[in-house]
Amino acid sequence: xxxxxxxxxxxxxxxxxxxxxxxxxxxxxxxxxxxxxxxxxxxxxxxxxxxxxxxxxxxxxxxxxxxxxxxxxxxxxxxxxxxxxxxxxxxxxxxxxxxxxxxxxxxxxxxxxxxxxxxxxxxxxxxxxxxxxxxxxxxxxxxxxxxxxxxxxxxxxxxxxxxxxxxxxxxxxxxxxxxxxxxxxxxxxxxxxxxxxxxxxxxxxxxxxxxxxxxxxxxxxxxxxxxxxxxxxxxxxxxxxxxxxxxxxxxxxxxxxxxxxxxxxxxxxxxxxxxxxxxxxxxxxxxxxxxxxxxxxxxxxxxxxxxxxxxxxxxxxxxxxxxxxxxxxxxxxxxxxxxxxxxxxxxxxxxxxxxxxxxxxxxxxxxxxxxxxxxxxxxxxxxxxxxxxxxxxxxxxxxxxxxxxxxxxxxxxxx
Ligand SMILES: *[C@@H]1O[C@H](CO)[C@@H](O)[C@H](O)[C@H]1NC(C)=O
Numbered sequence: 117x118x119x120x121x122x123x124x125x126x127x128x129x130x131x132x133x134x135x136x137x138x139x140x141x142x143x144x145x146x147x148x149x150x151x152x153x154x155x156x157x158x159x160x161x162x163x164x165x166x167x168x169x170x171x172x173x174x175x176x177x178x179x180x181x182x183x184x185x186x187x188x189x190x191x192x193x194x195x196x197x198x199x200x201x202x203x204x205x206x207x208x209x210x211x212x213x214x215x216x217x218x219x220x221x222x223x224x225x226x227x228x229x230x231x232x233x234x235x236x237x238x239x240x241x242x243x244x245x246x247x248x249x250x251x252x253x254x255x256x257x258x259x260x261x262x263x264x265x266x267x268x269x270x271x272x273x274x275x276x277x278x279x280x281x282x283x284x285x286x287x288x289x290x291x292x293x294x295x296x297x298x299x300x301x302x303x304x305x306x307x308x309x310x311x312x313x314x315x316x317x318x319x320x321x322x323x324x325x326x327x328x329x330x331x332x333x334x335x336x337x338x339x340x341x342x343x344x345x346x347x348x349x350x351x352x353x354x355x356x357x358x359x360x361x362x363x364x365x366x367x368x369x370x371x372x373x374x375x376x377x378x379x380x381x382x383x384x385x386x387x388x389x390x391x392x393x394x395x396x397x398x399x400x401x402x403x404x405x406x407x408x409x410x411x412x413x414x415x416x417x418x419x420x421x422x423x424x425x426x427x428x429x430x431x432x433x434x435x436x437x438x439x440x441x442x443x444x445x446x447x448x449x450x451x452x453x454x455x456x457x458x459x460x461x462x463x464x465x466x467x468x469x470x471x472x473x474x475x476x477x478x479x480x481x482x483x484x485x486x487x488x489x490x491x492x493x494x495x496x497x498x499x500x501x502x503x504x505x506x507x508x509x510x511x512x513x514x515x516x517x518x519x520x521x522x523x524x525x526x527x528x529x530x531x
Contacts, residue, residue: 308351409485
């Protein structure tokens with residue numbers, strides 16, 4: 117038994133409180149993470165564009181740009197109009213109404229540092245911020261809570277295209293960490309105040325810092341400094357920290373004293389980014405999801421699986437990056453050929469029945485598993501042509517439960 121479990125048992129025995137997690141909430145927050153479950157969706161590929169989500173935005177030449185940094189460079193004087201058009205159309209007020217109609221209660225909104233503060237020499241263009249303001253209003257009008265997620269940090273915190281800059285990892289060099297803190301401070305000063313605290317319930321300090329390659333003590337220092345920056349800005353909003361690709365349980369001793377409050381740990385769970393995962397059969401995929409659920413039961417902080425998908429392959433074009441093929445077909449990362457990607461991105465009604473059933477089973481198991489923590493946020497609401505990553509298509513195709521509590525495969529994990 118851990119300390120937390122012993123404490124819980126003692127408190128339960130005395131009838132005082134049922135959960136130790138209430139220690140971590142202090143002051144007003146527009147969502148009760150102690151008693152409610154997060155059911156959310158990411159608004160991916162919007163303020164940070166991604167080649168796999170909107171390939172048409174990137175497929176503009178025989179040598180397509182690999183990330184938003186290079187897209188803006190390639191577009192040159194057209195970058196402002198092309199990206200503004202994208203921001204104004206990829207999500208609109210109608211989408212927020214649809215999201216709420218699915219029974220969801222959160223949207224996580226990825227945005228790059230460059231929306232708020234350009235670095236010298238940056239090719240990025242701005243204009244995201246007023247549209248983010250609209251998005252928050254649309255969320256509020258539909259009863260949805262918002263996490264503002266700093267998805268791209270100066271120099272890139274992970275080298276993924278979705279950080280803005282692929283194949284570089286310079287976040288911990290020079291002034292980049294301080295520049296990120298300045299952005300966090302700005303975001304907290306604007307969106308972390310009482311006029312927003314009914315709707316903005318989380319500021320994510322940085323998305324997916326690449327713990328195994330970066331200095332972990334530097335990441336922990338950044339989380340401490342980021343937490344202080346938000347609180348020093350007079351904000352009590354949720355401070356969301358990504359797990360930096362550390363194992364479940366790693367953060368159990370972190371920010372857990374009463375000196376900290378309103379902290380949410382963010383785990384991302386995909387099963388398609390190694391050949392070992394891609395070789396698993398559906399039973400193994402479900403067992404893996406259930407195992408995650410079991411492990412998160414004993415975590416201390418509020419913890420949300422802030423990204424996950426229905427993908428069982430890495431087949432959708434440019435998922436691994438522009439110009440890279442799939443591991444599944446043995447085209448990338450030294451992976452052996454595992455299977456064919458033919459038909460992968462066909463519309464769901466055209467999928468073989470077994471694939472539809474497997475996908476529904478996988479989705480339901482993940483929902484059950486991540487509810488062992490504080491809930492989940494699916495990646496992503498819409499794509500141009502990637503059904504496994506596309507909540508809208510999965511709902512329309514009957515593979516994502518509606519209502520969310522509907523189960524065609526109940527108790528897969530026996531929780
Ligand atoms: C990019 O455009 C080419 C030429 O039209 C097309 O064959 C290819 O499928 C496109 N790639 C993606 C990822 O959309």
